[in-house]
Amino acid sequence: MVMIGVVVVLLSATTKVNSHPVAVVAVVVGIIVFGIFSVVVPRLVERPLDCSDDRVLAGTYRTRFFLRIAFAEAAALVGFVGFILSNNGWMYALGAGFAAVGYYRAVPSAAHLAEDQRVLSQAACVRSLVASLASLPPPSRSSRRRGIEP
16 A cells, blocks of 8 residues: 555656546545445455364454455555546545555454454354464465465
C-alpha cells in the first residue's frame, strides 16, 4: 500500500487534470460503498474454523486469513482506480483507510488469536489454535513449485 501511495503522490504532483465535481462525488461514493463492502463481506462469507484435526484447523485459519487480506487489498485498489479517474490523491488514501481496517482485522495478533481460541472453546474444541499453527510445517520446495500443499 505504501509503494502505491508513493506512486499516487508522484503522479498527482506531475499530472494536472481537472475533473468534473459530479464525477468526483460519484467516485467517492463508489470508494466508500466498496470500502464498507470490503469490511463487511468477509464476515458474511467466512466459515467457522474447522477443529477436526490440527492440520485442518491451521488450514482453515490460513484460508480465512488470505480471504481477509484479499478483500482488504481490493479496497485499496478501488481507491487507486478512484485516483486514476479523478487525479485526486486523497481518493487512494480513502481506499487505503478501508484496507488498513481490513488488515487490522486479519493480523494474527495475540488478542485476535485469543478471541479465535475462545470461539473454538465455546464450540467444544479442545485443540489449541496457536499450537496447530505452529505445528504445521511450511510446504516443501518441490510442492511450492507445483502449487501443492504438503
